[in-house]
Amino acid sequence: xxxxxxxxxxxxxxxxxxxxxxxxxxxxxxxxxxxxxxxxxxxxxxxxxxxxxxxxxxxxxxxxxxxxxxxxxxxxxxxxxxxxxxxxxxxxxxxxxxxxxxxxxxxxxxxxxxxxxxxxxxxxxxxxxxxxxxxxxxxxxxxxxxxxxxxxxxxxxxxxxxxxxxxxxxxxxxxxxxxxxxxxxxxxxxxxxxxxxxxxxxxxxxxxxxxxxxxxxxxxxxxxxxxxxxxxxxxxxxxxxxxxxxxxxxxxxxxxxxxxxxxxxxxxxxxxx
Amino acid sequence: xxxxxxxxxxxxxxxxxxxxxxxxxxxxxxxxxxxxxxxxxxxxxxxxxxxxxxxxxxxxxxxxxxxxxxxxxxxxxxxxxxxxxxxxxxxxxxxxxxxxxxxxxxxxxxxxxxxxxxxxxxxxxxxxxxxxxxxxxxxxxxxxxxxxxxxxxxxxxxxxxxxxxxxxxxxxxxxxxxxxxxxxxxxxxxxxxxxxxxxxxxxxxxxxxxxxxxxxxxxxxxxxxxxxxxxxxxxxxxxxxxxxxxxxxxxxxxxxxxxxxxxxxxxxxxxxxxxxxxxxxxxxxxxxxxxxxxxxxxxxxxxxxxxxxxxxxxxxxxxxxxxxxx
Numbered sequence: 001x002x003x004x005x006x007x008x009x010x011x012x013x014x015x016x017x018x019x020x021x022x023x024x025x026x027x028x029x030x031x032x033x034x035x036x037x038x039x040x041x042x043x044x045x046x047x048x049x050x051x052x053x054x055x056x057x058x059x060x061x062x063x064x065x066x067x068x069x070x071x072x073x074x075x076x077x078x079x080x081x082x083x084x085x086x087x088x089x090x091x092x093x094x095x096x097x098x099x100x101x102x103x104x105x106x107x108x109x110x111x112x113x114x115x116x117x118x119x120x121x122x123x124x125x126x127x128x129x130x131x132x133x134x135x136x137x138x139x140x141x142x143x144x145x146x147x148x149x150x151x152x153x154x155x156x157x158x159x160x161x162x163x164x165x166x167x168x169x170x171x172x173x174x175x176x177x178x179x180x181x182x183x184x185x186x187x188x189x190x191x192x193x194x195x196x197x198x199x200x201x202x203x204x205x206x207x208x209x210x211x212x213x214x215x216x217x218x219x220x221x222x223x224x225x226x227x228x229x230x231x232x233x234x235x236x237x238x239x240x241x242x243x244x245x246x247x248x249x250x251x252x253x254x255x256x257x258x259x260x261x262x263x264x265x266x267x268x269x270x271x272x273x
Numbered sequence: 274x275x276x277x278x279x280x281x282x283x284x285x286x287x288x289x290x291x292x293x294x295x296x297x298x299x300x301x302x303x304x305x306x307x308x309x310x311x312x313x314x315x316x317x318x319x320x321x322x323x324x325x326x327x328x329x330x331x332x333x334x335x336x337x338x339x340x341x342x343x344x345x346x347x348x349x350x351x352x353x354x355x356x357x358x359x360x361x362x363x364x365x366x367x368x369x370x371x372x373x374x375x376x377x378x379x380x381x382x383x384x385x386x387x388x389x390x391x392x393x394x395x396x397x398x399x400x401x402x403x404x405x406x407x408x409x410x411x412x413x414x415x416x417x418x419x420x421x422x423x424x425x426x427x428x429x430x431x432x433x434x435x436x437x438x439x440x441x442x443x444x445x446x447x448x449x450x451x452x453x454x455x456x457x458x459x460x461x462x463x464x465x466x467x468x469x470x471x472x473x474x475x476x477x478x479x480x481x482x483x484x485x486x487x488x489x490x491x492x493x494x495x496x497x498x499x500x501x502x503x504x505x506x507x508x509x510x511x512x513x514x515x516x517x518x519x520x521x522x523x524x525x526x527x528x529x530x531x532x533x534x535x536x537x538x539x540x541x542x543x544x545x546x547x548x549x550x551x552x553x554x555x556x557x558x559x560x561x562x563x564x565x566x567x568x569x570x571x572x573x574x575x576x577x578x579x580x581x582x583x584x585x586x587x588x589x590x591x592x593x594x595x596x597x598x599x
Contacts, residue, residue: 160376161371161373161375161376161377162376162377162378162379162380164371164377165369165371165377165378165439166379167332167363168330168332168363168364168368168369169363169364169368169369169391169394169442169443170360170361170362170363170364170365170394170395171360171364171390171394172360175394179379179382179390180379183379183381183382184379184380184381
């Protein structure tokens, strides 16, 4: 497997984000919430305050570092939920067909027809703000693409000799799905999942910006942007750094997704070699 | 001998029904295979031999279905078994190998794993035991260095090796019947001979009966004791494989035999053309009335176009369905 440049750059950016998220307490200079000190309010970036400070005198660098935890948790967990839902529905729909297939297809079309952010907004409105409801809202609204891919892969894989052979050899339905179908479709699912993760990070930022996601004073990149919007002319560093963090993470995930597609897609692989 | 045959097919009819059309793809097919016996089904593409095999293991899917007749495995009707009982039979008592060893193996799973899965699935072994048994199974099909090969993926193996792996999977649970559907069509002629030899020896050692399906009359006659010739969904002649070449009774069989090149014959030396059977197999939707071979048959008369021939039992053993059999 040869990784392309974009996959490497994307992978490094994503790995960096994960690293920052994992080691946030050690990397941060001050406590992101309690480390307020009005003596240092609205300091521009300097050697002491790398990313500057906000109106309460909290270190923006420390808040961005801690924000990585929330953004990545939301991105990874909600996309995992999406993948599990999408693959389960798509795989079973493609495999069994019949009314179940019609039902899942209808549901997928319904999900695609409603803008997922609006749908997530509605769910958040019912559940109230907070990390858990954010995970539920984003986890339930973005599985339609995964579902489509899983169903399409199942339909094409189902007629493959080895799936037929497995049936002839006495495999049950569940065993066929798990041992024969699932491993043969992980490539596209991973690609969609990686791209979806970037989407989820953005969606979290949007919802938090709208005040429905993570509530201040807890640092999430979206909520930091939301708080900073009034001072964008007077203290631009308040919005630039969280924005940059979102930008780099999502860019990294998208590059990684594209790069993985090149590696995992057998057709593009044979074209290159 | 009064023992029940291993598998007995009686008057099998398979219908193709896609809502708009309703036709019998296979009709009046009967044969029996005893324990350890070898039986071959020969016929052109589309004559119904493969769907007959699928019916034996209860795997016909819409639009195909068994419309009439009986398939009994050890005296038990296969159609009457529950889905779970059928699954327990498949791979365990009745195994099957396919034409395309390239596609019949899962590309993302090591071959050893795929063999081991059979022991886990049907024999209730632990994965550790099963992995051991998989190495033995590969050694049995004469794959060199089996303990290293088990970790290989299908794309790392040659066609012949893959077909050996398929045989190892099929014979893993010591089945009573092995269905071989065109097992060597995709292989080189030399590899073909090795694979056939291997399959025959292994089955003989274990007392496994073989149902071999092929378009290659010579190959089938070489492996099997008895041969059934199928044409357009019917068995037109069933004979001992020695008799087929010596004195076949049905004009279609005669055509097949004549179309085989023979060593030293004029055709093989290039001095005359190989004989062929004129015309093509009729489409499943418009089988001719009467004897289905009549439009291509040199002996056809009025009766052939009007009524389908009954089964005639031959004195020499075997049966034929032709109004003008030899």
